[in-house]
Structures are given as C-alpha cells and as structure tokens.
Amino acid sequence: MEAFRFNRASTLNQAIQSAAQSTTAQQGAEVRFVAGGTTLIDLMKLRVERPKEVVDINGLALDRIESTPTGGLIIGALAHNSDVAHHATVQRDYAVLSQALLSGASPQLRNMATTGGNLLQRTRCVYFRDTAHACNKREPGTGCSAIDGHNRMLAILGTSKDCIATNPSDQNVALTALEATIQVQGTKGRRSIPINAFYLLPGSTPQRETVLEPGDIITSVTLPAPTPGSHSLYLKLRDRAAYEFALASAAIVIKVDNGKIHFARVALGGVGTRPWRSLEAEAVLQGRAPDTATFRNAAEAALKDARPASENGFKVELSKRCLVRALTMSVQPA
Numbered sequence: 001m002e003a004f005r006f007n008r009a010s011t012l013n014q015a016i017q018s019a020a021q022s023t024t025a026q027q028g029a030e031v032r033f034v035a036g037g038t039t040l041i042d043l044m045k046l047r048v049e050r051p052k053e054v055v056d057i058n059g060l061a062l063d064r065i066e067s068t069p070t071g072g073l074i075i076g077a078l079a080h081n082s083d084v085a086h087h088a089t090v091q092r093d094y095a096v097l098s099q100a101l102l103s104g105a106s107p108q109l110r111n112m113a114t115t116g117g118n119l120l121q122r123t124r125c126v127y128f129r130d131t132a133h134a135c136n137k138r139e140p141g142t143g144c145s146a147i148d149g150h151n152r153m154l155a156i157l158g159t160s161k162d163c164i165a166t167n168p169s170d171q172n173v174a175l176t177a178l179e180a181t182i183q184v185q186g187t188k189g190r191r192s193i194p195i196n197a198f199y200l201l202p203g204s205t206p207q208r209e210t211v212l213e214p215g216d217i218i219t220s221v222t223l224p225a226p227t228p229g230s231h232s233l234y235l236k237l238r239d240r241a242a243y244e245f246a247l248a249s250a251a252i253v254i255k256v257d258n259g260k261i262h263f264a265r266v267a268l269g270g271v272g273t274r275p276w277r278s279l280e281a282e283a284v285l286q287g288r289a290p291d292t293a294t295f296r297n298a299a300e301a302a303l304k305d306a307r308p309a310s311e312n313g314f315k316v317e318l319s320k321r322c323l324v325r326a327l328t329m330s331v332q333p334a
C-alpha cells in the first residue's frame with residue numbers, strides 16, 4: 001500500500017470539501033471516503049486504488065434507519081449491512097433487502113460494510129484486481145483481458161466491447177427492485193437519484209460507474225412505502241452456499257390480486273454490468289396469471305438481449321431458471 005494522508009471528517013461539509021479536491025469521483029480518485037473499508041482497503045493493498053488522501057466518514061451521523069412520514073424508510077449511508085438486515089421494519093416490509101444482505105459476504109464483513117460502501121463496491125473481475133493485466137476499468141485505454149480470458153463470473157447484459165464486468169452486489173439488486181432513491185450531497189447541494197439512474201453502463205468509459213461527481217457523498221437511501229398485500233423475495237445462485245458472489249440472482253416485489261399479477265418489480269444480479277432492472281419481464285407479468293408459463297415468458301423477455309462471453313454462456317439459462325424459481329416462490333403462500 002502506498003503512503004496516503006488520512007483525515008477524519010467531523011462534519012459533512014468538511015468531507016465534501018476534501019473530496020471535491022479530486023478530479024473524479026470514480027476510478028483513480030485522488031481523495032476517497034472510507035466507511036467500512038472492506039472494498040477500499042482491499043483494493044489499496046492490491047494497488048488498484050491509490051488515493052493520495054483517505055477521508056474517514058465514520059464519525060458523521062449517517063447511520064440511522066428511520067421511517068418516513070409517508071410510510072417509507074430512510075437508511076443512513078453508514079448503517080451497517082448487518083443492522084439493516086436485522087432491522088424489524090426491513091424484515092417485515094422489505095424482506096428482499098434483508099435476504100439479499102444476509103446472502104452476501106460473511107457475518108464479520110456485514111458488521112463492517114455499510115449501505116453507502118455497498119452501493120459503490122467494485123467488480124470482482126480478476127483482471128481488475130490484478131495490476132499485471134490490462135483492464136480498461138482500472139486503466140482506461142489499456143484493453144480488456146476478460147473478453148478473451150477468464151470470464152465465467154462476468155456479465156451477459158449491458159456489456160460493451162471495452163468491459164464485461166459484473167456489478168457484484170446483492171444489496172443493490174434488492175434496492176433496484178424496491179425502486180430505492182439514493183440521496184447525495186455535494187458542492188452544489190442535495191440530489192435525489194433514483195437507483196435506476198445512478199449506475200452507468202460501461203460503454204467506452206467503464207472506469208465511470210456512477211453519476212457521482214467529485215465531492216459527492218451518499219447520505220442515505222430512501223425506500224418508498226410498501227404496497228399493501230405485496231411480497232418480496234431474493235434468490236441467489238452461487239458456486240457454494242456461503243461467502244460467495246452470485247452467478248445469478250433475482251429480486252422480486254410482487255402483488256397478486258384476484259388471480260392476476262397486480263404489479264411486479266424484477267431485478268437481476270450476477271448477470272448485469274449494473275444491478276439489472278428488467279422492465280421487459282415486468283411488462284410480461286403485469287395483469288397475467290401467476291403461473292409457470294407466465295414466469296417462463298418473463299424470464300425469456302428478461303434475457304432476450306443477453307450476450308455471453310466465451311465461458312459464461314451457462315448464465316443465460318441459469319438466470320432464466322433463477323427468475324422463474326424466484327417468481328414461483330414469491331407467490332407461494334407464506
């Protein structure tokens with residue numbers, strides 16, 4: 001790990017002003033916030049992230065989990081993943097989020113990891129994490145070692161000729177199905193960014209993963225009030241039962257009324273370059289009977305644009321089966 005300056009922010013404004021000195025809020029940022037450190041410190045040890053200054057934001061009062069006046073929920077950016085997963089309101093009204101968090105990492109990591117840090121965790125592409133290899137995300141313009149290399153874990157949706165890395169988070173898939181909004185504060189004030197507009201596709205600039213600008217700090221995530229009578233569920237398929245990232249996952253929020261699907265929200269994990277909302281699957285489900293034929297049609301629609309690489313063709317069918325299974329489980333009586 002290279003030498004860096006370490007600052008402990010005592011106010012939000014101090015943190016924002018420090019980070020605003022950076023030329024980017026993305027890969028290569030000279031100033032980085034640290035929350036749980038489970039992504040950042042890892043990548044600094046590997047010399048993938050090399051900030052000149054690290055700003056510790058753990059002293060800021062951003063860890064609360066509170067109901068909103070409209071029946072929704074605010075989750076502070078510094079709320080730990082374990083606290084969110086075990087929060088009574090999350091377990092009752094947003095089960096998909098609790099299940100997604102508990103399916104990730106290990107209890108020790110979840111005790112450290114935060115909501116904001118999880119939103120910005122980096123890909124597990126082996127070439128991104130190894131500076132001996134070319135990687136457009138880590139060093140723009142150097143090439144992508146994964147396209148003709150080891151890409152079994154990587155994305156099949158939203159890829160480009162410059163990057164096929166998967167967004168590895170479980171939390172972010174659940175937040176996408178829940179239509180969360182990311183609250184950000186920066187040098188120009190506050191912004192509310194719907195999660196579907198927060199992540200960027202890699203295109204020709206895979207180093208730029210989100211719409212964040214220098215100085216922007218995530219302060220919280222807000223969830224809309226749950227629709228009465230709706231159910232939610234997270235299903236994760238992986239190589240082993242614990243301590244492993246998703247090969248395919250599905251987050252569902254669904255309401256069935258009088259034998260018809262009243263509404264459905266569908267997001268896929270492990271297969272997209274960003275947490276993957278499937279409006280196509282939702283359109284197929286809307287108003288139809290909740291049966292296997294409908295679910296299979298939704299899965300076909302969700303994966304119709306899949307473009308596998310040399311080693312991950314199996315993910316197309318795996319992701320379809322994951323979605324069908326998750327939908328089936330989500331409409332079964334509790």
Ligand SMILES: Cc1cc2nc3c(=O)[nH]c(=O)nc-3n(C[C@H](O)[C@H](O)[C@H](O)COP(=O)(O)OP(=O)(O)OC[C@H]3O[C@@H](n4cnc5c(N)ncnc54)[C@H](O)[C@@H]3O)c2cc1C
Pocket residue numbers: 032033034035036037038039040041042057077078103104105106109112113114115116117118119120121168169170171216217218219243244245246
């Ligand atoms: C061994 C291992 C296994 C794992 N398995 C899984 C898994 O199965 N599923 C899964 O989803 N995840 C998994 N993870 C990833 C883990 O969930 C993330 O590392 C964690 O959520 C990151 O949170 P953090 O608070 O530690 O982030 P940090 O490392 O502190 O920060 C991560 C990034 O976010 C930025 N940041 C942090 N907070 C803010 C903020 N408020 N505003 C703006 N920027 C901010 C930092 O500058 C940094 O760039 C695993 C990690 C490890 C090490």
Ligand code: SF4
Pocket residue numbers: 123125126127128134135136137138143144145146147154162163164165206
């Ligand atoms: S897939 Fe993306 S992260 Fe992986 S080597 Fe290619 S450019 Fe880098």
